[in-house]
Amino acid sequence: MNKLFTCITITLALTACNATVKTNTTSITNIPETSVETPKNIIMVVADGMGPAYTTAYRYFKDDKTTAHIEETVFDRHLLGLSSTYPARESGYITDSAAGATALSAGIKTYNGAIAVDVNKKPVNTVLQWAKKQGKKTGVVVTSQVNHATPAAYITHNESRENYNAIADSYLDNGINTDLILGGGWKYFIREDRNLVSEYIQADFQYIDNYQAISQLAPQKPVLGLFAEVGLPAALDDSNPHRLSMMTKAATSHLANDNGFFLLVEASQVDWAGHGNDIASAMAEMDDLAKTMEYLELYVKNNPDTLVVLTADHSTGGLTVAANGKYIWQPALLHQIKKSPKTLAKQLAKSDLTQNEISTILNFEVSKLEAQQLQQAKYKGFEQREKYRNLSKTAQAKMKEPSVEKFMHKAVKRLIDSRTNTGWTSGGHTGIDVPIYALGKQHDIFSGQLDNTDIAEKLFSLLGKKQ
Structure with missing residues (x-):
């Protein structure tokens, strides 16, 4: 049944809930009331x-x-x-x-x-x-x-x-x-x-x-x-x-x-x-x-x-x-993602892929520009890894070998954040x-x-x- 649900506003930490939200509920509404007895x-x-x-x-x-x-x-x-x-x-x-x-x-x-x-x-x-x-x-x-x-x-x-x-x-x-x-x-x-x-x-x-x-x-x-x-x-x-x-x-x-x-x-x-x-x-x-x-x-x-x-x-x-000053958040895309971005990055890092192949792996259509951005992230990963491998053993010991998969992981998350307009501060x-x-x-x-x-x-x- 339809009912009016008003989020409880307690402090500014819950300002996202301040608006009255009308809901369509088929939930359990007859949870037994509290008694004075110990659970x-x-x-x-x-x-x-x-x-x-x-x-x-x-x-x-x-x-x-x-x-x-x-x-x-x-x-x-x-x-x-x-x-x-x-x-x-x-x-x-x-x-x-x-x-x-x-x-x-x-x-x-x-x-x-x-x-x-x-x-x-x-x-x-x-x-x-x-x-x-x-x-x-x-x-x-x-x-x-x-x-x-x-x-x-x-x-x-x-x-x-x-x-x-x-x-x-x-x-x-x-x-x-x-x-x-x-x-x-x-x-x-x-x-x-x-x-x-x-x-x-x-x-x-x-x-x-x-x-x-x-x-x-x-x-x-x-x-x-x-x-x-x-x-x-x-x-x-x-x-x-x-x-x-x-x-x-x-x-x-x-x-x-x-x-x-x-x-x-x-x-x-x-x-x-x-x-x-x-x-x-x-x-x-x-x-x-x-x-x-x-x-x-x-x-x-x-x-x-x-x-x-x-x-x-x-x-x-x-x-x-919502991020970047835009009054919008679009989570629908998230329902199309069937594997974690980390797992998707491993698949994308394997070889050069076409726009269609990238779309198939991600399970949503990417634009030509988005496909190019993913490929650029991969090339940057290869480039950084090659620079590392050309260093002396002493220099290599002071750092971790760059991972192409990590570059791709960040790129995939950036793409998803951009599409959904999700923001992070930390x-x-x-x-x-x-x-x-x-x-x-x-x-x-x-x-x-x-x-x-x-x-x-x-x-x-x-x-x-x-x-």
């Missing part, structure tokens, strides 16, 4: 790098142009407030994912790079660890490697997010506190010096290394699932573009028990797309996240004793929906506040202007821990 299940969703521009862009990306309305998304249905993201004073105003995740997991401000330790590098309790102590099952589902900053900050402690092997080791050495781990990371769990997978199997875990095996998991038995060398393939390149929602569905089923569960879900690669200033990949990752949240809507409807909270640790890339994080979404039991306590540490404190309170 049995808590699902914390972190969309790494997802500032408000990403959810705004996704709304327009999904808009049905055949209607007079701009349809609402699952994000619009559950927007409650905003969260500040700054780290501890010594790291300034801009957080990294480790400090941001520690704020969300432990309710403290710490320095950038810290994994659930305070500014003195002392371990701090996390909501996942506390939930485990309360007898709940716990799980982690991510599209990065499972020992990346965000999942690590819920599971373990380390003074530096860069200590990937030590973090992976600690998942076992510090006492297993997770009943389910799904994501990437073969590189860190199957090493010459230690085979953590074998040790997990010895600890009575079932191990799987492909998506198909998820449907064959033995119930009630803990599981480690690693599906890639490092992070999972980008959504545009993966065999299942909705792999986060698929893994989340499996996790909620596998963790269900009488005492309830705590589940961390991270849409890790929204951040990676932002760092790469890659709008095509960003919208594909957002679509996977949206499918995950739509599934969780249904889960809450069928399991009203569940709380779902979604927020971001920070925003990445300084995404702008290749890193920005300090703007990020949105908070929640549904299910006790969801309304997450409304208003909060700090990221407030989210953890509220979860601790729901889990019975006094701060």
Whole structure:
């Protein structure tokens, strides 16, 4: 049915949402109301790098142009407030994912790079660890490697997010506190010096290394699932573009028990797309996240004793929906892109291609000028590589060999940005506040202007821990 949806305006960070948007909604509208009871299940969703521009862009990306309305998304249905993201004073105003995740997991401000330790590098309790102590099952589902900053900050402690092997080791050495781990990371769990997978199997875990095996998991038995060398393939390149929602569905089923569960879900690669200033990949990752949240809507409807909270640790890339002083954004082209720009660049870098061949690879028609620009980028890449190869060994040791594929990657992204009129201000994080979404039991306590540490404190309170 048609209804009027007015985006909640809380600060200037959400000015993109200030206009009243009329929507055509076929969404679930009968999510059970909050009760005063503590949720049995808590699902914390972190969309790494997802500032408000990403959810705004996704709304327009999904808009049905055949209607007079701009349809609402699952994000619009559950927007409650905003969260500040700054780290501890010594790291300034801009957080990294480790400090941001520690704020969300432990309710403290710490320095950038810290994994659930305070500014003195002392371990701090996390909501996942506390939930485990309360007898709940716990799980982690991510599209990065499972020992990346965000999942690590819920599971373990380390003074530096860069200590990937030590973090992976600690998942076992510090006492297993997770009943389910799904994501990437073969590189860190199957090493010459230690085979953590074998040790997990010895600890009575079932191990799987492909998506198909998820449907064959033995119930009630803990599981480690690693599906890639490092992070999972980008959504545009993966065999299942909705792999986060698929893994989340499996996790909620596998963790269900009488005492309830705590589940961390991270849409890790929204951040990676932002760092790469890659709008095509960003919208594909957002679509996977949206499918995950739509599934969780249904889960809450069928399991009203569940709380779902979604927020971001920070925003990445300084995404702008419209650029260059033009009052226009044209996301329709993004639906035609079936592979990530990085993968497309590899195909384009192989040999000289005609205008028609380039159009076939990209899956949209390019102009003669655009084809020439792509070819020029390739020639520049070859030229820079040749200059490098003519240098002395000493000079070469001071730099990396230029990559033709990287030149093509940048050129493809420039072309897509130009066609869509997408803008970026940074290749890193920005300090703007990020949105908070929640549904299910006790969801309304997450409304208003909060700090990221407030989210953890509220979860601790729901889990019975006094701060």
